[in-house]
Amino acid sequence: MLFVGVDLGTTSVKLLLMDEFADIKKIVSREYPIYYPQTGWSEQNPEDWFDRLMLAFAELLQGQAKEQVEGISFSGQMHGMVILDEKDRVIRPAILWNDGRTQAECDYLNNEIGQEKISSYTGNMALTGFTAPKLLWVKKHEPDNFRKIKKVMLPKDYLAFRMSGVYSTDVSDASGTLLFDVKNKQWSQEMLKIVGLEAEQMPEVFESYQVTGSLQDSIAKELGLSPDVKIVAGGGDQAVAAVGTGTVGHGMCNVSLGTSGVVFVASRKYSEIDDNALHVFAHADGKYHFMGVTLAAAASNEWWMKNILESADYDKEQAEFFKLGENDVYFLPYLMGERTPYNNPAARAAFIGMDMETSRADMTGAVLEGVAFSLRDSLEIVRKNGVEINSIRINGGGAKSRLWCEIIANVLNVEVNKIHSEEGPAFGAAILAAVGCEKYKTVEQACAKLIKLSSTVKPNQLLLEKYNKKYEIYHGLYPVLEESFEKMAGN
Numbered sequence: 132m133l134f135v136g137v138d139l140g141t142t143s144v145k146l147l148l149m150d151e152f153a154d155i156k157k158i159v160s161r162e163y164p165i166y167y168p169q170t171g172w173s174e175q176n177p178e179d180w181f182d183r184l185m186l187a188f189a190e191l192l193q194g195q196a197k198e199q200v201e202g203i204s205f206s207g208q209m210h211g212m213v214i215l216d217e218k219d220r221v222i223r224p225a226i227l228w229n230d231g232r233t234q235a236e237c238d239y240l241n242n243e244i245g246q247e248k249i250s251s252y253t254g255n256m257a258l259t260g261f262t263a264p265k266l267l268w269v270k271k272h273e274p275d276n277f278r279k280i281k282k283v284m285l286p287k288d289y290l291a292f293r294m295s296g297v298y299s300t301d302v303s304d305a306s307g308t309l310l311f312d313v314k315n316k317q318w319s320q321e322m323l324k325i326v327g328l329e330a331e332q333m334p335e336v337f338e339s340y341q342v343t344g345s346l347q348d349s350i351a352k353e354l355g356l357s358p359d360v361k362i363v364a365g366g367g368d369q370a371v372a373a374v375g376t377g378t379v380g381h382g383m384c385n386v387s388l389g390t391s392g393v394v395f396v397a398s399r400k401y402s403e404i405d406d407n408a409l410h411v412f413a414h415a416d417g418k419y420h421f422m423g424v425t426l427a428a429a430a431s432n433e434w435w436m437k438n439i440l441e442s443a444d445y446d447k448e449q450a451e452f453f454k455l456g457e458n459d460v461y462f463l464p465y466l467m468g469e470r471t472p473y474n475n476p477a478a479r480a481a482f483i484g485m486d487m488e489t490s491r492a493d494m495t496g497a498v499l500e501g502v503a504f505s506l507r508d509s510l511e512i513v514r515k516n517g518v519e520i521n522s523i524r525i526n527g528g529g530a531k532s533r534l535w536c537e538i539i540a541n542v543l544n545v546e547v548n549k550i551h552s553e554e555g556p557a558f559g560a561a562i563l564a565a566v567g568c569e570k571y572k573t574v575e576q577a578c579a580k581l582i583k584l585s586s587t588v589k590p591n592q593l594l595l596e597k598y599n600k601k602y603e604i605y606h607g608l609y610p611v612l613e614e615s616f617e618k619m620a621g622n
């Protein structure tokens with residue numbers, strides 16, 4: 132049998148077709164535009180998503196055994212706000228995860244309602260990316276649109292609705308709305324009241340591996356598929372990407388070394404984090420996860436290479452760095468502010484420790500090490516909450532660097548494993564579809580069967596000791612510079 136994983140990203144939708152043994156048959160993608168109506172705003176037209184989805188489906192299924200397609204599941208960009216009227220029409224363009232217009236609404240939730248209270252309702256604090264502040268913004272600035280709302284949906288769930296006719300979401304994506312009681316996996320009545328919504332305006336919540344419906348007859352006919360094809364809930368992109376790397380079950384950790392850096396740790400139980408230093412969300416495997424974010428991970432290295440060194444030869448530049456654990460130069464990777472653990476958009480990047488002997492290679496190495504230290508900030512919070520981490524799965528563009536993997540292994544004191552597939556969320560979504568169609572009993576069982584390791588980097592005891600000392604120095608730099616960051620920002 133065949134399963135389709137749909138990944139609705141920020142710039143494109145990717146579809147992956149695989150069988151129950153994780154043999155990938157075909158991958159296709161289609162791009163769509165992003166609109167920036169004002170500085171700091173970011174929107175998309177949900178109709179563009181669906182249009183590209185159907186075009187991609189037609190290409191994906193061409194030449195394939197359509198009658199063998201049994202299930203479809205989804206991964207999607209999180210936090211986006213899609214609002215529908217009583218005729219299921221999109222009321223306004225979707226406000227995306229990277230839209231920054233809601234700072235006033237976040238300040239209202241965190242300061243006037245109170246961060247502690249908001250956290251008690253949802254497990255998290257208000258951030259500009261989340262869905263609830265977006266709804267408050269619409270309520271204030273577009274009251275006519277707010278009054279029209281029949282359903283609030285998340286991006287991937289809008290696609291699932293168009294294919295199945297069912298209003299649904301899953302626990303992992305719902306966790307990023309700030310409208311969801313993560314601990315008890317249900318909509319928060321308190322948060323809905325604060326925003327001004329009723330429970331019936333929200334979609335039904337499923338576990339990520341549960342079947343929510345089947346293909347509508349019209350969609351099945353257009354694609355040449357059976358109307359019995361199951362629609363499986365899927366999840367938010369980070370949770371589904373974690374499934375795609377086998378980061379399920381207690382204590383499993385994935386580090387995504389993309390534009391941003393994400394430390395994702397699976398946990399069998401819910402746990403509140405002091406000061407909301409980490410996100411606490413429901414996981415696509417039926418349990419929970421912690422997530423910390425370094426806003427500029429591979430982006431820091433790209434900035435250094437392109438803007439400063441004006442070089443595209445990453446391998447050459449990194450090959451000249453030999454001072455593992457002995458580099459006296461430090462880099463704070465706060466080019467776009469920082470999320471974890473400081474949640475400070477005013478933070479800025481800095482090199483510290485240069486002298487007359489400092490070389491180009493020293494600074495290249497400092498960039499790689501600085502990102503690794505920032506990732507350790509997130510991992511240390513997880514460890515303090517009682518989850519032991521001895522190994523990680525790593526993916527993303529930065530993971531192609533053997534040197535960076537070696538630095539991360541020693542800075543984080545973990546075994547760094549790469550897996551055989553680099554398809555991430557689309558692959559994870561296809562696995563969820565297979566579980567939903569009962570080819571596997573659990574997500575953990577499916578991952579154990581389908582995901583294989585391709586390489587491993589182990590930490591070195593001597594380097595561990597050196598990097599522990601360097602991390603202590605690194606971790607002490609932000610508190611010293613914080614006041615200066617605020618002054619530079621005019622705060």
